[in-house]
Amino acid sequence: MNADDRTGPRPQGFSHRELREMLGAHVLGALGEPETVALRAHLDGCASCRADLEELAPLAGDLRLVDPDRAPGPVAPPRELGVRIARAVAAEAVLREHRDRRAVRRGRLRAVLVPVAAAAVAAVVTAIAVLPDDAPPPAPAVAFEQLPLRPLDPAVSADTATVVPHTWGLEVRMVAAGFGAGQTYRGIVRTTDGRSLPAGEFLGTGAKAVTCNLQTAVLRADAVDFTVVDSAGRTVLDLPLPVVRAG
Ligand SMILES: [Zn+2]
Numbered sequence: 001m002n003a004d005d006r007t008g009p010r011p012q013g014f015s016h017r018e019l020r021e022m023l024g025a026h027v028l029g030a031l032g033e034p035e036t037v038a039l040r041a042h043l044d045g046c047a048s049c050r051a052d053l054e055e056l057a058p059l060a061g062d063l064r065l066v067d068p069d070r071a072p073g074p075v076a077p078p079r080e081l082g083v084r085i086a087r088a089v090a091a092e093a094v095l096r097e098h099r100d101r102r103a104v105r106r107g108r109l110r111a112v113l114v115p116v117a118a119a120a121v122a123a124v125v126t127a128i129a130v131l132p133d134d135a136p137p138p139a140p141a142v143a144f145e146q147l148p149l150r151p152l153d154p155a156v157s158a159d160t161a162t163v164v165p166h167t168w169g170l171e172v173r174m175v176a177a178g179f180g181a182g183q184t185y186r187g188i189v190r191t192t193d194g195r196s197l198p199a200g201e202f203l204g205t206g207a208k209a210v211t212c213n214l215q216t217a218v219l220r221a222d223a224v225d226f227t228v229v230d231s232a233g234r235t236v237l238d239l240p241l242p243v244v245r246a247g
Contacts, residue, residue: 014038015182019046023053027060058162093228145242149174153236161239165220172199172214172226172239179204183231187214190225199226 014022014035019042025031026039043050133177143165158176172187179185179202187199200214216223221244228237 003244014042016046020049020052024047027053027056027240055089058144061110108237147196147239147241149176150238150240151176151178151236152238153178153234154228155180156236158237161226163220163226163239163241165244166215169215169217170199170220170223171216172238174210174214175211177205179206179210179228179236180230181206185230185236187212187216187222188227188229189218190227191218191222191224192224205217 006051012109019039021118022035022039026036031039043053057188071074071233100227128188145163145165146160147163149161152156156176156178161172161174170189179222181204184201185204186201189197189199197216198210199216199218202211202212202214220241223241224243225241226233226239229235
């Protein structure tokens with residue numbers, strides 16, 4: 001909250017629905033300035049949108065990974081947002097992947113995850129069914145976990161990883177930097193029964209941030225820890241995985 005006169009439920013003539021639809025683009029940094037200003041002002045005064053934003057924020061990394069060419073239809077002409085959008089995103093692709101997970105409750109997330117337009121193509125994937133604003137809030141989504149990464153090598157910098165529990169195993173998505181350029185790094189998952197199993201590989205890119213999407217056939221419920229080791233077998237990054245109930 002602040003004393004800014006612009007705060008309030010519907011600044012600058014945007015409808016509440018329009019403001020809610022901006023949340024997805026907002027977490028991707030894909031909103032133009034007027035929309036950003038309007039949305040920030042609105043968020044100051046709207047607990048509901050703040051809650052939506054909180055749920056969306058951890059998905060931002062996943063949305064950025066969506067390939068626009070694989071974006072699900074239907075594709076509609078750009079509306080107000082389209083012209084300003086700098087990045088191709090199809091939020092529904094991510095949501096569709098996880099739709100059947102009981103942890104992702106129907107409704108609110110999908111309602112606010114408005115797919116955004118493709119940079120060059122300017123195609124806007126249509127908004128997913130928008131629920132009435134008075135729809136009851138669902139339980140928080142737990143299909144994605146946003147967990148802190150612990151660099152164990154001073155050269156490595158990393159913040160958080162997104163852990164996605166698939167039916168076939170788990171997936172760790174992260175952005176990190178400081179891995180030796182051209183060197184091979186391996187992901188390893190440790191299981192509840194003490195095994196260490198491979199979870200993908202990637203090449204270091206030095207100071208340049210690398211976006212990794214590492215996968216393993218170990219189910220989330222069976223995993224207790226994810227680490228990245230260098231070619232010498234040294235652990236350079238650790239991601240403890242909290243115990244979850246098998247589902
Ligand atoms: Zn609102």
